[in-house]
Amino acid sequence: MREQIAFFVSIFPALWEGLIVSLKLSAGALILGFTIGLPMALARTYGKGIVKKIAIAYIETIRGTPMVVQLFIIYFGLPDLGILIDRIPAAIIALGINSSAYQAEYFRGAIQSIDSGQMMAAEALGMTKKQAVRHIILPQALRIVLPPWSNEVIYMVKYTSVAFLIAVPELMARGKMIISWTFKPLEVLFWVGVIYVIVLSIIAKIVDLVELKISIPGFQMSREDHY
Template identity: 40%
Template sequence: MRGLAVTIELTLLSMLCASTLAIMMAFGRSYGKQPLPFIALIYEKIFRGIPLIVIFILVYFGLAQIGILIDAFSAAIIGLALHSTAYQIQIYRSAINSIPEGQVIAAQSLGMSKLQAIRYILLPQMLRLSIPGWSNEFTIILKDTSIAIAIGVVELMRQGRYVIVREPSVALYILLVVALIYFIFVFTINRGLSYLEKRYHISGLEITKAR
């Protein structure tokens, strides 16, 4: 089903973009020099406070008003990534806060620069500690792809709507099938990510809420 393929593509691409940006901003907030922490904080506050559908409309229709034309699929990826980044920053910062600061000091005493300490000491541990929060955000993005119907993306929900328009009598059946597909997909992903969480759990370190 093409709609399901589009949903998967939206989820994976937007999650990749959001995770990359969020990791950089999380380290920027924790270890960067001003104005990096301030910029990351403002970004987080703004995009956590704007509904996703509004972000979609701003990206797709707003950019067109200033002469920047992008297709609906790309707009959906950008919108999902911008929105998710604001939440993932907190996930990664919580993981960073859970790692003893003494590890960075010890790494620097051995001759590592701060950047090297972040890359080789903090980053691997942070990624492992972030798996529970990241897996939750992954399923949220997966379900949020259905909102992309607002800007015309033919994802799973819109594909179902096309069928309903042609055959109104089977509307309830189609909606149930769409819901079942989402459930199966989310359930399968959650099981896989739960395995990764147990596989890469770091004994003795617990997530600390980011300040």
């Protein structure tokens, strides 16, 4: 056991650096995913004609294909069109685009779960549809979406490990590197796994606290109710 711990201490600095990269990737991807996902959800819910169709096509294409394929198209494929993107931005873009489709569906689900009477009451007060969406629908939808959205946070942190396939030095890639020095694959993977479990538990706790903090009566839900 003591040997194991000494081993962990020796590899920890390298893994820590990888973890930081993983967290940065997931933060970048989540922000990008939110920025694209919310407009997509609005376009799919309230848009008409071509706007709605584009949103549906975007969301369903992304959700219908594996993230690795998306990553490979962006990192290996786009240079064919003269678009060269570095590893880390490529990973963030691929993860972010992937996340945007799922986030869009979470937002859409939340928007659609809001009783139609809310929109009606807002319009009856004289609000335009835009005002109603902004002041009445979205503030509620963003609260409702928090539990499933926080699951997306956890997914993203885990899925950053895919970036290892294009040699981004995140946690998994560091682990593989250490394996090639030490020839102790199981030990290294065990500690990598432990780090993921601990980090994700901490993130889950933080998310729960945030939810508690901003919860208002009538909007209590829990992350565990969504899977």
